[in-house]
Amino acid sequence: MINRVNLYKIFRDQFDAHFNQPFLISTGGSHCSYGDIDRLSACFAATLKKLDVDAGDRVVVQVNKSPDAVALYLACLRIGAVYVPLNTAYTAAEMFYFLGDAAPALFVCGPDSVVQLSGVAMQAGVPVTLTLGHSQDGSFADKAQKLLPLDELTDRDPNDVAAMLYTSGTTGRSKGAMLTLNNLASNAVTLHQYWGFRPGDVLLHALPIFHVHGLFVALHCAMLNASSIIFLPKFDAVEVRKLLPDATVMMGVPTFYTRLLDCEDFGREQCKHVRLFVSGSAPLTEQTFAEFEQRTGQKILERYGMTETNMITSNPLEGERVAGTVGYALPGIQVRVADETGKPLPPNTVGSVELKGPNVFTGYWQMPEKTKQEFHGDGFFMTGDLGTLAEDGRLSLVGRSKDLIISGGYNIYPKEIEAIIDEVSGVVESAVIGIPHSDFGESVIAIVVPGKDNPASVASIVKATESQLARFKQPRRVVMVDELPRNTMGKVQKNILRDQYT
Ligand code: MLC
Ligand code: AMP
Numbered sequence: 295m296i297n298r299v300n301l302y303k304i305f306r307d308q309f310d311a312h313f314n315q316p317f318l319i320s321t322g323g324s325h326c327s328y329g330d331i332d333r334l335s336a337c338f339a340a341t342l343k344k345l346d347v348d349a350g351d352r353v354v355v356q357v358n359k360s361p362d363a364v365a366l367y368l369a370c371l372r373i374g375a376v377y378v379p380l381n382t383a384y385t386a387a388e389m390f391y392f393l394g395d396a397a398p399a400l401f402v403c404g405p406d407s408v409v410q411l412s413g414v415a416m417q418a419g420v421p422v423t424l425t426l427g428h429s430q431d432g433s434f435a436d437k438a439q440k441l442l443p444l445d446e447l448t449d450r451d452p453n454d455v456a457a458m459l460y461t462s463g464t465t466g467r468s469k470g471a472m473l474t475l476n477n478l479a480s481n482a483v484t485l486h487q488y489w490g491f492r493p494g495d496v497l498l499h500a501l502p503i504f505h506v507h508g509l510f511v512a513l514h515c516a517m518l519n520a521s522s523i524i525f526l527p528k529f530d531a532v533e534v535r536k537l538l539p540d541a542t543v544m545m546g547v548p549t550f551y552t553r554l555l556d557c558e559d560f561g562r563e564q565c566k567h568v569r570l571f572v573s574g575s576a577p578l579t580e581q582t583f584a585e586f587e588q589r590t591g592q593k594i595l596e597r598y599g600m601t602e603t604n605m606i607t608s609n610p611l612e613g614e615r616v617a618g619t620v621g622y623a624l625p626g627i628q629v630r631v632a633d634e635t636g637k638p639l640p641p642n643t644v645g646s647v648e649l650k651g652p653n654v655f656t657g658y659w660q661m662p663e664k665t666k667q668e669f670h671g672d673g674f675f676m677t678g679d680l681g682t683l684a685e686d687g688r689l690s691l692v693g694r695s696k697d698l699i700i701s702g703g704y705n706i707y708p709k710e711i712e713a714i715i716d717e718v719s720g721v722v723e724s725a726v727i728g729i730p731h732s733d734f735g736e737s738v739i740a741i742v743v744p745g746k747d748n749p750a751s752v753a754s755i756v757k758a759t760e761s762q763l764a765r766f767k768q769p770r771r772v773v774m775v776d777e778l779p780r781n782t783m784g785k786v787q788k789n790i791l792r793d794q795y796t
Contacts, residue, residue: 298449301456301475302371304482305517306332312520318361319524321533326361328520331368334361336443338369341434342400344441345422349374349448351399352458354392356380356411357426358404359503359527362435364513366402366426367503370457374448375399377457378470379504381704383764386414392460393418395659396470402426402434452476458659459506461601462707470659471602480652481604482514484624489543489570489595490611491519498541500529500550506601507575507703512545531557538564545572547703548735551582551594565590570611574599575703576735577691583617596620598691600677602655602668607689619690620681627651628674631683636670644692647681648674697788699728699736706738706767708788711759715740718758720750725778725786726769729796740769741791743777 309315313329326334347353353375357363370377378396380389382404393401393415401415401423412423425433450456456478458470497516501508516523524537529546531553538544551573554560565571571586571594578596587593597608598620607629609621623629630638631645639645654675657665668676678696681689699706708726715724722743731737740759744750752772759768773795779787 296451296453299452299475299479300372300374300447300449301479302335302368303447304479305368305371305514308518309520315520316522317516318364319522320361321526321537325522331361331365333443334365334438335368335372336445337438337441338365338434339372340441340444341438342369342373342375343444344437345400345424347373347375347399349450350376350454352376352378352396354378354380354396354398354401354420355426356382356384356389356401356403356407356504358382359525360427361525362426363503366434367509367513372444372447374450374454374456376455376472379457379459379509381502381504381764383766385762385764386410387762388764390414390418391468393420395468396458400424405429405433450475452479453656455656457510459504459601462705462710467710469661469664471655472657472659473604473655477604477653477655478510478514480626481624482510482518484626484653485511485605485608486515486518488608488611488624489515489572491515491521491543493519495519495521495542495569496524496540497521498524498526498534498537498544500526500534501545501547502528505575505703506599506604507545507547510604511572511574511599529553531560535560535564539567542567543570543572544568545574547575548573548578548582549576549702549733551578551586552733555582555585555589561589562591565592568592570595572597574605576700578617580617598679598689603649603651603675603677604653606649606653606677616688619684619688621689622687623649623689624651624653627653629683629687629689630674631681631689632674636672636674641685642682644680644682646695647677647679647689647691649677650674699726699738701728701731701736701738701766702734704766711738711740711763711767711769714758714762715742715755718750718755720745720748721755723778725788725791727788727791727795729792738767738769739771739773739795741773741775741778741795744774749774 309328316325317328319325401420403411405425415423428435455472456475457473460468462468503509573594574597593615595609599605607621609615628650680693681691711726712724724742728736779790
C-alpha cells in the first residue's frame, strides 16, 4: 500500500523545531519567521477551503514576490491543491490562454492587474478572482484574517500532482508540466544533501518564484534546512552586493553573475562568507566562470535542470567543478546520451540527453499524446538538449534539438512569436532567432519577409508583438528581408540566419 503524504509536512518536519528562526528576511530588515509562515499558510489554507478549493483543484497565481506569495504556495500544499504560478510579465492575451487551459478553481493576481484580469478570467470561465495582499477590499489576505487557521493537512498519494508549471513548446502552445509530490520531495531532499546544506546557512534569494529555480530549488533547500532567506523582490546587482556578506549560499542564472562582475568594486570582500554560488537555467560561459573565480576566489557550481524534471545533474560540492560542464547525474537519476532510438552512445559522442528518475514529471496537462512523444518506451524522458557524457559520467551540454532561445534564464519559443508575426497583414513569413547578448546570454530578433503588395511595416509587427507577448519575448530587432534561406527539404536554415545576424 502506498503511504499517503503531505508535502508541506515534509518541509515542516524539518523546520518545526525552529519556529523562532527568521525565514524570509525582507530588504528593510523586517522578517517573517518559520512560525509566522506556518500560521499564515494555515490561515490561507482555511481561506482556500472557504472558497471551495479542494485537493486536486488548480490555483493559478500571478503575483509579485512576497512572503504572502510563499504562504499561498504552502497553503496549496497543505490542502493538496495544485499550485500554478505564472510569470508576472505575461500580458492579458497570454493570461487568457493559461486561465482557459488550467481551468482553475481560483485565480489570484496582483492589485495592479485585477481590473483588467478579472474580466479576462471571467471570460476564461474562472469562478473566483482575488488579489493577494492586504488591500482592505476583500482580497485573499483580508479574507484570511477573518478565519481561524486550518491546521489539518490533507494527505495525498505521492504520485498526485502538487504543482503545474507552464513551459512552451516547439508547437508554440504552452504546456502545463504536472509535477507530483514525489517529484518535488525527492529532488529537494537530494539537492539539500548534495549541496551540503548545514546549520547556519543563509540563502540569498533574488530569483523570481514562478519558476522551478526560485520556487523549488531555492525555497525547498532552505526549508529543509530551516535556513533564513534574504528575500529580494528581484535581482538588483547593487542590492545583492550590499547583502551578500550576510549570506552563505546564492543561487542565480548566469546574468546574475555577469551583472555582478560588471560592478567594479565587486570581489572577495562581499563573498567572504559565501560557501556556495550555484548557477543554472542557462549556459554559464567558461569566461564568466573564470572571471568570477579570479575576482572572488570562488568556483561557481553549475547545475542543469528543466521544468519537467527539476534538477538533473550538478557539478560536485567537493570534487572538481569544471567550466562548460554541468556535472554528474544526481543520486537516484539515470542520465544517458542516446541516438534517436534511445540507444546509448559511446562516451564523448554528441546525442540526445535523456533521463529517468523520481524527479521526472508525470505528463503535460491534458496532452497525453504530447507526453507520450517525449518519452521512449523504456521510460527515459527526452530533454531536447544535446550533450556528451565523458567516461566518468560528466555531462556537457553542446546545444539543443528544440528550437529554443534562453534569455536571462527565461525560455522563449520562436514558434510562438513567429505565429503572431505571421498573422500581421502584409507578412509572408518570419523566422525568430536568438543571437548572443552580453547581458541576457541570448537576445530575440525577428527576420521577416514582407508581402510584395502592401508590405507590413516594422511598426505594425512591433505593435502586434507588444500587445500579445510579455516584454521578455518581444523581438529586440525586426529585420525585413526578401527571402529566408532554406535547405533542400524546404526547412528554414536558422543556423545561417544566426551566423548572419550575430
Ligand atoms: C527582463 N527583461 C528581459 C528579461 N528580464 N528581457 C529579456 N530576457 C529577460 N530575462 C526585459 C524587461 O522587461 C525590460 O524591458 C528590459 O528587459 C530590461 O530589464 P532589466 O531591468 O535589465 O531586467 P531585470 O528586471 O533586471 O531582469 C533580468 C533578470 C530576470 C535576469 C534579473 O530576467 C531574471 O530574474 N531572470 C531569472 C529567470 C529565472 O528564474 N529562470 C529560471 C527558469 S527555471 P524594457 O521594457 O525596459 O526594455 C529553469 C530550469 C532550471 O530554467 O534549470 O533552472
Ligand atoms: P525550462 O524549460 O525553463 O525549465 O528550461 C530548461 C532548459 O534550460 C533545459 O532544457 C536547458 O536547455 C536549459 N538549461 C538549464 N540549465 C542549464 C545549464 N546549466 N546549462 C545550459 N542550459 C541549461
